[in-house]
Amino acid sequence: MAASSDSVEKIIGALEESLSGLGFEVQPLKIGWYNAVLPPSLALSYPDDTLAVVVFSTPSMFEKAFLPFMEGQGFGGVCDPIDQCVRHCVSSAVSQCFPGQQVEVIYDFELMPNRRPRFLAQTAAHVSGGAFYYQQSDIIEPPWTDRKMFGVCVHPRFGGWFAIRSLLVFADVRGGSNMLQPLPVDCVPSREGRVKLLEAFNLHWTGVTETSSRRLKRTLRDRRTTFPVLPLSGLLC
Numbered sequence: 001m002a003a004s005s006d007s008v009e010k011i012i013g014a015l016e017e018s019l020s021g022l023g024f025e026v027q028p029l030k031i032g033w034y035n036a037v038l039p040p041s042l043a044l045s046y047p048d049d050t051l052a053v054v055v056f057s058t059p060s061m062f063e064k065a066f067l068p069f070m071e072g073q074g075f076g077g078v079c080d081p082i083d084q085c086v087r088h089c090v091s092s093a094v095s096q097c098f099p100g101q102q103v104e105v106i107y108d109f110e111l112m113p114n115r116r117p118r119f120l121a122q123t124a125a126h127v128s129g130g131a132f133y134y135q136q137s138d139i140i141e142p143p144w145t146d147r148k149m150f151g152v153c154v155h156p157r158f159g160g161w162f163a164i165r166s167l168l169v170f171a172d173v174r175g176g177s178n179m180l181q182p183l184p185v186d187c188v189p190s191r192e193g194r195v196k197l198l199e200a201f202n203l204h205w206t207g208v209t210e211t212s213s214r215r216l217k218r219t220l221r222d223r224r225t226t227f228p229v230l231p232l233s234g235l236l237c
Contacts, residue, residue, distance in 0.1 A: 007173065008028060008051060008173070008175060008176070008179060011028075011051070011053070011097075011098075011170065011173065012026060012028055012053065014097040014098070015053060015055075015093060015097060015168075018092075018093035018096060018097055019055065019089065019090070019093050021064065022061060022064045022065040022089050023057060023058050023059070023060035023061030023062070023063070023064040023065050024055055024056060024057055024058065024061060024065075024089065024090075024165070025055070025056040025057075025058060025130070025162075026053050026054065026055055026056070027053065027054045027056070027125070027128040027129060027130035028051060028052070028053050028054075028128065028175070028179070029051075029052050029053070029054065029124065029127055029128035029129075029181075030048060030049055030050065030051065030052070030175045030179060030181070031044050031046045031047065031048055031049075031050040031051075031052055031169065032047075032048025032049060032050075033127040033128070033181050034052070034119075034120075034123060034124055034127050035048065036048075036127075037123060037127060038120065038123065042116075042120065044119065044169070046169060046171065047174070049174040049175050049176070050169060050170065050171065050173070050174065050175070051169075051170040051173040051174065051175045051179075052124075052167055052168060052169045052170065053167070053168040053170070054121075054124050054125055054128045054130055054164060054166075054167055055090055055164075055165045055166045055167070055168065056125070056130060056131070056155070056162050056163065056164055056165065057086065057162060057163045057165050058157075058158055058161075058162050059158060059161050059162070065085055065089050066081070066082065066085050069081070069084070069085040069088060069089075070085075080109070083107065083109045086107065086165045086166065087107060090105060090107075090165065090166050090168075091105060094168065098170075101170070101172070102170070102171040102172050103168055103169065103170055103171070104168070104169040104171060105166060105167075105168055105169075106118045106119050106166060106167045106168075106169065107165065107166045108121045108163075108164055108165055108166060119167045121164035121167075122151060122152070122153045122164065124164065124167055125153050125164045125184075126153065126184055127181065128182075128184075129181070129182030129183060129184045130155070130184065131153040131154060131155045131156070131162070131164070131184060132153065132154050132156075132184040132185060132186055132187055132188070133151055133152075133153050133184070134151055134152055134153070134154060134188060134194055134197055134198065135151035136148075136149045136151070136198065138194060139191055139194050139195060139198070140191055142195070143195060147202075149198045149199075149202050150198075150201065150202055151198070152197065152198065152201040154187045154188060154197070155187075156184075156185035156187055159187070160201075
């Protein structure tokens, strides 16, 4: 069905009401924006005007969603706890906000049989305007001639301290002509800064890098709770 701008705003508003209190952000896009920058083999099989929403986690997700989720699980039989927490939060929001509506939920950790990701998270983030996806092609005369440098997204508020968690595709909803594609904020405009960013991400990714240089809006409180060793590397990436 075609959707008015009011309908799209209602969908985004419902998701924000359900997820923002858990430390998530949402950003709408059209499937055509995503498919336009990818080869046909990676395109999503929906009409170009189909509404989709990217879901991001922010630093506060640790306290607002992950810790309560782990406490509730009691550490019993939970593998990949970050992924499980995200699935729980997002699927609950979709089922509560859109009962009976056709919504495909694709998570960043899901793979196709050929081991490709089901969607390219950083591409979706960029075309939605939610984060700038810096790639080697964004640098004039890149200094690396014999090395592939992988790209990285930078959020305008959180730098690299966020993650792209899922893509929601509203199969029966069309964005309409009033839904215009926003440009992501260029947080690293200089050539030198982009070179340093990609080198930090590709060569020094275990340390504090340019992606974490921006001040967070708040700091995490010290929680006097002991957890077993968990794969938390996916929380902030």
